[in-house]
Amino acid sequence: MEFSCTSQQTGGLLVYTVTGDVDLAAHARFQTDVDAAWPSAPTDVVFDLSGVTFLDSMGLRVLVQTMQRASHQNCGFALAAPxxxxLRVLELAGVTSLFSVVGPLPDGEPDPDPVS
Incomplete structure (x- = not known):
């Protein structure tokens, strides 16, 4: 499945919706899409990963680096409905506990307070 990453700013929350295969071929575009939408003011960040069909170590790298970036800026960070x-890659890499995981976002609308 073809990779895509879109973003939507809603109030104090930035939601990235990622679909398709997040692999070596897509990771540079993934990083570019994340950077292009990154907010100038502190904003909580959620990645909706419900539509991801494949994730490799390079895609995981983008998620970890983005989580660290959010942390350095005192922003919340969560994965929605991975x-x-x-989930398999997070478990195999031993990084499941690094991420806050929330349920699905209702009707494409972010929960007003999904990040703790």
Whole structure:
């Protein structure tokens, strides 16, 4: 499945919706899409990963670096409804506990306070 990453700013929350295969071929575009939408003011960040069909170490790298970036800026960070392929990679890499995981975002609208 073809990779895509879109973003939507809603109030104090930035939601990235990621779909398709997040692999070596897509990771540079993934990083570019994240950087292009990164807010200038502190904003909580959620990645909706429900539509990700494949995630490799390079895609995971983008998520970890973005989580660290959010942390350095005192912003919340969460993964929303990660798909089975995403959960499997997080578990295999031993990084599951690094991420806050929330349920699905209702109707594409972010929960007003999903990040703790």
């Amino acid at each position: 798909s089975e392929p995403v």
